[in-house]
Amino acid sequence: MPSYDAVFQSSINNPEEFWAEAAKGITWYKECDKVLDSSDAPFYKWFSGGKMNTCYNAIDRHIENGRADQTAIIYDSPVTDTLTKISYKELLDKVSTFAGALKSQGVEKGDTVVLYMPMIPEAAVAMLACARIGAVHSVVFGGFAPHELAIRIDHAQPKLIITASGAVEGKKTLAYKPLVDEAIKLSTHEVNTVILFQRDIVKAEMIEGRDLDWNELVSKSEPTGCVEVDATDPLYILYTSGTTGMPKGVIRDNGGHAVALLWTMKNLYDINPGEVWWSASDVGWVVGHSYIVYAPLLQGSTTVFYEGKPVGTPDAGAFWRVISDHKVKALFTAPTAFRAIKKEDPNGLFFEKYDTSCFECLYLAGERTDPDTLHWAEDLIGVPVIDHWWQTETGWAIVGNCRGIEELPVKEGSPTKPMPGYDVQVLDDAGEQVAAGVNGNIVVKLPLPPGNLTTLWRNDERFIKSYMTTFPGYYETSDGGYIDEDGYVYVMGRMDDVINIAGHRLSTGAMEEIIANHPDVAECAVFGTDDQLKGQLPVGLFVVKAGVDRPSADIQAELVKMVRESIGPIACFKEASQVVRLPKTRSGKILRGTMRSIANSKDYNMPSTIDDPVILDEITETLKGMGYGKE
Ligand code: COA
Ligand code: AMP
Numbered sequence: 001m002p003s004y005d006a007v008f009q010s011s012i013n014n015p016e017e018f019w020a021e022a023a024k025g026i027t028w029y030k031e032c033d034k035v036l037d038s039s040d041a042p043f044y045k046w047f048s049g050g051k052m053n054t055c056y057n058a059i060d061r062h063i064e065n066g067r068a069d070q071t072a073i074i075y076d077s078p079v080t081d082t083l084t085k086i087s088y089k090e091l092l093d094k095v096s097t098f099a100g101a102l103k104s105q106g107v108e109k110g111d112t113v114v115l116y117m118p119m120i121p122e123a124a125v126a127m128l129a130c131a132r133i134g135a136v137h138s139v140v141f142g143g144f145a146p147h148e149l150a151i152r153i154d155h156a157q158p159k160l161i162i163t164a165s166g167a168v169e170g171k172k173t174l175a176y177k178p179l180v181d182e183a184i185k186l187s188t189h190e191v192n193t194v195i196l197f198q199r200d201i202v203k204a205e206m207i208e209g210r211d212l213d214w215n216e217l218v219s220k221s222e223p224t225g226c227v228e229v230d231a232t233d234p235l236y237i238l239y240t241s242g243t244t245g246m247p248k249g250v251i252r253d254n255g256g257h258a259v260a261l262l263w264t265m266k267n268l269y270d271i272n273p274g275e276v277w278w279s280a281s282d283v284g285w286v287v288g289h290s291y292i293v294y295a296p297l298l299q300g301s302t303t304v305f306y307e308g309k310p311v312g313t314p315d316a317g318a319f320w321r322v323i324s325d326h327k328v329k330a331l332f333t334a335p336t337a338f339r340a341i342k343k344e345d346p347n348g349l350f351f352e353k354y355d356t357s358c359f360e361c362l363y364l365a366g367e368r369t370d371p372d373t374l375h376w377a378e379d380l381i382g383v384p385v386i387d388h389w390w391q392t393e394t395g396w397a398i399v400g401n402c403r404g405i406e407e408l409p410v411k412e413g414s415p416t417k418p419m420p421g422y423d424v425q426v427l428d429d430a431g432e433q434v435a436a437g438v439n440g441n442i443v444v445k446l447p448l449p450p451g452n453l454t455t456l457w458r459n460d461e462r463f464i465k466s467y468m469t470t471f472p473g474y475y476e477t478s479d480g481g482y483i484d485e486d487g488y489v490y491v492m493g494r495m496d497d498v499i500n501i502a503g504h505r506l507s508t509g510a511m512e513e514i515i516a517n518h519p520d521v522a523e524c525a526v527f528g529t530d531d532q533l534k535g536q537l538p539v540g541l542f543v544v545k546a547g548v549d550r551p552s553a554d555i556q557a558e559l560v561k562m563v564r565e566s567i568g569p570i571a572c573f574k575e576a577s578q579v580v581r582l583p584k585t586r587s588g589k590i591l592r593g594t595m596r597s598i599a600n601s602k603d604y605n606m607p608s609t610i611d612d613p614v615i616l617d618e619i620t621e622t623l624k625g626m627g628y629g630k631e
Pocket of ligand 2: 503
């Protein structure tokens with residue numbers, strides 16, 4: 001077995017050879033002409049000239065290889081008391097028929113389709129059906145409000161929308177249909193067709209002439225085969241938070257994505273065909289795309305769809321129950337889920353109740369795994385706990401611990417070493433490499449490996465500006481951190497206005513844009529504060545316009561409501577305070593970073609360009625009144 005070092009070096013020294021070898025795991029209708037086409041850098045193209053179909057690779061070929069009766073998806077929904085197992089053969093029936101249904105509604109290769117779905121297998125069926133006919137799906141997370149859904153509808157311009165009547169969120173039942181109706185009203189793009197999956201838990205009112213019932217439509221549809229697509233054709237658009245209210249539409253291609261994800265299942269996660277894998281995330285996030293749907297199915301393993309929470313559905317033993325019931329070999333989730341379990345069951349009493357002898361590894365990502373959570377989880381479950389770092393843009397881990405190649409010793413606070421394919425470096429603001437142990441901007445030398453974003457949907461310019469301009473020749477991750485003398489990478493946090501709430505990526509800039517719309521607000525700042533459970537939570541400070549003398553508490557409540565209604569409950573924006581003024585540089589830039597440091601009790605240097613240092617005392621007092629900062 002080659003060592004991690006040998007595999008990593010070969011991926012960096014001979015990327016084309018390395019990924020051409022990995023591409024043998026995929027079934028191609030036509031092999032590529034060029035493994036890596038750099039002719040239009042930084043718009044690199046992997047496997048150009050290659051023809052394949054992602055859905056064929058995720059379903060059909062496993063049936064041809066004798067896996068027809070193996071379970072592809074286990075749907076476990078504790079609150080609705082549902083357990084369903086779908087074999088590869090049954091999945092093929094569902095997907096090929098739903099693909100036929102899409103075709104009957106005029107969806108063709110290259111068309112976009114927006115999905116607003118809860119954690120039910122129909123979400124995967126719809127995604128794979130799009131892939132089958134070469135349509136480009138764009139899944140929007142169900143915790144986003146109509147306004148956010150409308151922004152994505154307008155930008156993606158879908159041929160139709162696929163949704164369900166509602167979701168189970170913790171113990172609550174949420175109706176999705178009114179949100180979709182409202183989003184369609186808000187958007188300027190005309191939506192003439194909505195396909196809706198009715199659930200028993202909540203019934204949706206249908207709009208005659210526009211809304212189609214999923215089951216009725218499927219009963220009238222014929223199965224359809226896989227369409228040949230170019231490896232470089234888009235598979236999906238996934239919108240993710242940037243620094244403004246307009247999210248970034250990350251584009252994933254078909255060929256590079258399939259090759260890279262398949263490679264990670266064995267080499268990173270050590271999962272073989274036929275084994276049970278569970279990613280406790282949501283289909284609306286990149287983790288859900290890559291590791292609930294595509295990667296486990298490409299590998300011919302079994303994937304668990306869990307429609308529940310780590311706690312409260314019904315208790316803090318939920319994860320152990322699922323692992324034990326379904327013989328899960330490895331689980332991938334966010335550290336916040338483990339902090340939630342730890343809070344409710346610090347002594348792990350629930351863990352003792354279940355036979356988890358099948359369980360071999362816990363993978364964590366979405367935010368930094370803090371040493372407390374790492375050690376608590378290690379001590380409790382007695383298997384490796386592996387942190388790994390990635391982003392929506394990359395689609396798979398940038399830094400990790402390749403257990404399928406060589407498991408490296410874990411160092412607390414580090415997701416371990418660069419994954420094969422990623423030449424990770426740390427640069428100072430002038431673009432010079434820093435010494436080991438010195439903090440800076442984490443970047444990846446181009447080209448990025450297959451499976452990474454190829455551009456932003458209908459916005460090549462923003463792709464270049466956001467990722468390729470600050471450090472020419474490198475992908476800018478916007479995360480800061482350092483690499484130690486052993487080559488371990490430490491990711492310390494975002495350098496921009498993106499924050500991470502319970503493993504969910506949100507933009508403080510987007511929240512500021514909403515608050516700034518309040519008629520009484522002159523200016524505002526939103527920044528992330530450290531939170532023991534969710535990692536970070538947003539806090540807002542605002543200044544009112546001259547002459548406004550309404551009670552501050554009323555304005556605060558209105559701002560909280562506005563953010564919840566515009567972005568959605570997952571923004572978790574619950575706190576705002578009025579201040580007389582905000583600290584700024586002499587050129588008028590609001591010093592959000594300094595306020596963040598004060599709120600999080602971190603030392604900071606007085607910015608040399610600050611307009612009036614006294615304001616920081618006022619801000620410190622206000623934040624103290626809100627319970628933030630040093631006593
Ligand atoms: N649809 C609609 N609303 C949703 C939603 C969805 N899919 N997901 C979350 N929400 C709502 C919640 O109901 C909550 O609303 P409330 O303010 O009315 O209570 C709000 O958004 C905040 O949700 P969340 O941050 O998830 O908080 P929580 O208290 O409900 O749960 C945890 C806390 C830690 C248990 C939960 O965040 C969790 O399980 N996290 C794991 C994260 C994860 O898997 N991340 C994926 C990236 S790897
Ligand atoms: P998302 O695009 O939603 O996956 O969020 C990506 C961001 O989450 C990264 O830029 C990091 O800031 C953060 N992140 C994800 N995983 C980790 C990790 N293992 N360690 C530290 N930060 C992480």
